[in-house]
Amino acid sequence: MKNIFKSKSIKANMTLSFVLIILISNILLFVFNNQLLKKYFSLQVNDSIEVIIKQAADIIEEDIKSTESQVDALSKTWAFTKNLDKNQIADFYENSAKSMGFIEFAYIDTKGNGLNLNKEGAKWDATQREYFKRSLNGELYTSEILVDLVTNQKMIVVSTPYYENGKIEGVFIGIKDANFISELCKNFNWGDSGILSVYDKNSKIVGHTRSEIVEKELNLVEEAAKDSSYKEVANFWQNEVLQKQSGVGEYFFTGENKLAAFYNLENRGYSVLVSINKSEIFAPLVTLSKWLSFAAILIIIICALIVYFLIASSVANAFNNIKKDLEKIADYNLIAEPSKNYSDRRDEIGDIYRSSIMLKENLTNIVNNIKESTELLENSSNLLQEKCDLANSVANDISNSVDDIARGATSQAEDTQTGVIQLQNMTDLLSKNKTNLQQLNSASDRTETLKNEGVDTMNELLESTQKNKDISKDIKEAMDKTKNSVDDIKSAGEMIKSIAEQTNLLALNAAIEAARAGEAGKGFAVVAEEIRKLAENSSSFTEQINNSVAELLSRADYAVDKINESSTVVEEQSMNVNEVEKKFDGIAESINSLRVSLKEIISSNEEIDKAQGSLYTIMENASALSEENAASTQEVAASTQTQMNSFEEISNESIQLKNLAEELKDIIDKFNV
Structure with missing residues (x-):
């Protein structure tokens, strides 16, 4: 189906879409009308054939009575x-x-x-x-x-x-x-395939439109036992003719679907049967359907031509003109005039045209703004390149100064050598300090572990809370669905009420019309059938109400289950909170251990301070100078390196920026504005 609409012409697509819509509509309408016509035509045919069989039976009865009267009079x-x-x-x-x-x-x-x-x-x-x-x-x-x-x-x-x-x-x-009765049957004339026949109570033929069949002494039941082609006829005879006074039915015989009616002359033990090919009866309806199909196709063709040459052509021309204007814009031509002015139109074509004009104007403004910005960008990139070159020169001078400072720091290394001997005495204290630090580290690790466990427990608490929230949401959805089910019950109740009213009205109409028509009231079997269908619909909607009630109960049970689950989750939350409390108690114990270790570290630090007292005089001058030089050297070196790297990056970026400005200028130059 997708390939059908892949035509490059919007005119063809519009025409094809219109034809398909009309064609589908006509097909659906034709099928519906055909079924409706067939239904009512069948009802009319059934009524007509009942009248025909009654008239034929009356004629045969009258002729037999006339013959009997002749014999009685002659006697x-x-x-x-x-x-x-x-x-x-x-x-x-x-x-x-x-x-x-x-x-x-x-x-x-x-x-x-x-x-x-x-x-x-x-x-x-x-x-x-x-x-x-x-x-x-x-x-x-x-x-x-x-x-x-x-x-x-x-x-x-x-x-x-x-x-x-x-x-x-x-x-x-x-x-x-x-052949006396067969001669009466021969007078019956109904189409090309209409046949009138008379059988006795033993299923033996007494009269037939074709008298040679009577000569064969045909018996339907016995013949069906020998010839399967008579099976449906025999079934019709046994299930319909022998069971009712009169009626209408269908059976298959000699390669044709037969429409048949019968009337029993009970006082004589005769059954009068008339049959005709169903295809012959419905031939006018088939012919009418063919002509209607032909007329529908002709109308579709005419409508398609009108759409193609009037509506679709107008729309296609407008879209083609707008397409040409957009192609000009795509070719960087922003000063070309539109092929045709559609600004006065208030339909989708006018909207598209006005949007294309707005696009063209906005694009022109953007190009002009970019062009101006490009020129400014090119000038700024050149100026930035000059500044970067100057900054690089200054950074090189600073680097040389840092080298001189480094040489001064080397001379101070000799003075600090003396302090190394004194620092050796601090090794034992540092070892003890190290042990204490290890204990502190262990305590810290345990504290960290307990802290992580506490976090996990809190996460579980949060998950439980989320579950509780989700369950509450599920309960709300279940109750909403329960409300919808109640609405369904209400709708179904209203529908049952409507059907009951229609059923009562149809029953009343059928009773009135049957009483008024007398014997012909049998034709109101159609009304009775409609009443039966309405009763079935009432049963169907009653079932729907039951289903809705069942769903309502199910949703209520579901809500109860969710509430129970919510209670369980709340209990889990309580347990998790208790667990968190225990974990944090452990954290408190670890903190106490950490405090003991810290006290020992403080004591060790006090001893280190005493040892540092003897080193203070020796290391004072060297420390001051070393610290000052080291700090200055590190700061200057870091700053110098950072500046040099920054200047180098800025220089590279300025080159790229300059190249980008040139490329942008080349692109903007393509636009004709």
Whole structure:
């Protein structure tokens, strides 16, 4: 990402930044809108497909009822036609079957003897047929798909009881081709992939938009056991269709995600199922998304061009002009005029321009001041060099005088030789003095050791005090965090209150709208879902409150622990103070020993003074002269050497200062002011 903005053109960087901001904003907006559209489109599709499946189920129900009504109405003609001759009966019912879309009609007496009402007039036994049993009990019944044992033709039988004098005297049936319900399904038209199918309670297909599937006698559950591609369909059948009156769901079949709805005709044992490819349903939404993406890209390109040619160009030109002015300053040209005057602008460009002008003016003043100072510095360095040469000459004269004084001191050495013999007598006293000094030194060492130990102890005391201070700080931080946790509890409580209010409002709205809409109130499942989400949010914020309370307790425990630790540190401080007291007691004992040694040293010094009395007369003249000469010689020699070294350093520094002044002058001369 960093490499994207490494362009040398600020105009390109501004345009690219603007395009990226707009692009990211559009992408986020597009994703959000797409998800929102998809959600509400799905809700609308679910509502629509529920209406479609209900309408399809109603149509199938009405058509079956119409067929049953035809058979029931025709059964009432049997009372008039049964006394006709065989050919008349056959002609009447064959014509009726042809006009009404039946294969044939038949009559079954109460003993189960069946008679086909056609020219063949075949007779057969119907005692074991389900439709015979049901209609003999007074039920108007439509059978499942049956197979003719003679012709192997698949058929559906519609049976109705035949009444005579208010009593069931037989059963009248109409036989329809098995594709009867499939023909109803074929009338269903929904897009390119929409399919309407009907299954019985045993998962066996009864009708389908593609009638050849009915011919195969497909059973969803049995087929799923043999073919895994039917597994999701079978699961949908068992988990949804068999468990509910109606509903909407999804499953994967034949390489497509299917959107399906079902409605159970419970009084007939039929389940009506409509399905369509989900990709076909959402195709308009995908197309709309593509067009929106295209429009967004086009808008971004137009905006980028506007930014590039209008806004970015203006800013880039201003920065380029200021850049040229700064390059002139970098080339030591401080008298060149600005490329363009931006002092009237009140934006960042105007600020940068005014700052560059101020920089130029300040730099000009600095150069002029340095130039004047350089000239003064050059003159001062020349004068300093002359003074240093003169001082060196004086120092040489003083050095010669010091040599003469040294020769005088040599002549005095002979007089001091006599004093050496007398000083020999002082050796024993000095030895004793040395012993006493050693004892003093030992005592001093011990005093020093004890003093160091006392210092260490005091340092430990200081560290303990610091720990106590840190612990107090930790306690304060813990209590501050406890306060923050209490604030969190307050915020969470307010949020729970807000969520509760919204939940009550949504519940009230859902109840009002459901009551007002009646059967269509099922569409308010969305409101119920929102209520559930708000309830979950309430649970979440309750958990947050619990966490905050737990943290509050934890911080309180932490504060208690720190207070206990502070108490421990205070106890350590007390022990350290006691230890310091003992150490300083030891120091006092050492001082007493030191005093005893000092008394002995004083006594020895008194004896040395007595011995020095006999030397006083001999060494008086020599000592006075030697001390005077030695002191003078040392002072003069030291002063002379110091002066000579100083003059030499000053001389070197003055040369360097002169060279620096020349270099500075050369640099200043580069500026055009």
